Amino acid sequence: MCDVSHDFGAITFVAEVHAVGLYGAMGGIGDMDGIMHKMDIISWNTRALGFVGGYIVGTNALVDTVRSYAAGFIFTSLPPMLLAGARESIQTLKGHCPSHIIPVRIGSLEGVCDIMMSRYNIYEGLRIHLVKAWKEVGLELKLHSSGECNFYQQPLDFELMTEREVLLHRHE
Template identity: 40%
Template sequence: ALTYIDEVHAVGMYGPRGAGVAEREGLMGRLDIINATLAKAFGVQGGYIAASAKMVDAIRSYAPGFIFSTSMSPVLAAGARASIAFLKGEGGVELRQKHQEQAKALKLRLKGMGLPIIDHGSHIVPVIVGDPVHTKALSDMLLDGFGIYVQPINYPTVPRGTERLRFTPSPVHGPGEMDALVHALDDLWSQCALNRAELSA
């Protein structure tokens, strides 16, 4: 059996050197294949796998998606290298800590308003809407009325009935921006008469 993990949302974000959840949990040596992206935390474009030389060679030789793709440009490779170098250092440690603090703060504020969020301890803050039409409408209203862009996440990305808005507060979002988002969601949730979670005393 092979052990394969998708670290797309984790590289750059977790672990002492930003290698992902497997690094944070001390499991890097137990995995056969790790796949991830350069398009999220690293801010460029492309994806990669990390595995033994033989495994990588086999995938290169037999994967049509790789065989028929174009190589990464030198500019993107240089950008990825610079991002990785930064995130492996002290600056990356500080950014990861600030990023987790921002996500925690947003979750607490949204929970405090009774918005139905999912909290699995990650930096992603999903707010459950539960209907694809309302999810798209909320996304449009946030952009048109408040200048806030958020992608609606609908089926097949998530199961039907769990449609959501997915927020990822960054380390550089300021208090004013978080306030604007929280107030906009509060207004729109009331305006659209969407359900709020029961608030405990």
């Protein structure tokens, strides 16, 4: 596909978003198949590493063009803590890691829930063996907290929105 694209003067944009850390030494099908040099722009995301965000690679000119003209990229970057976490995940994957999923034992689920609620006001349930865990801490099975439900039930104030936002919400 890359050869055909280049024969017709097209630029190739390859989404390797689900290949990070799975294929090849550098993490992708293109690397595994030895065709990275034929891929003009490659996009990845860091969800496979346990984080948010993504990135593109290519020549300086192509990346700068995307950064300058693609609305989603203008003035954006990942926070340093996420970059550090992604970097550490890459180091883990480069080691002798049998899986992308690395279990982290946290001890008593009830204790963790108590800490999260009392110290940080985080009331989201942890979804580790969901039914058993919820029963263990004596909580009902609910998808959202009442605070979230109340927020989402509030009517939208269209007078405070831009015309574009109003159109987007009416089509949801």
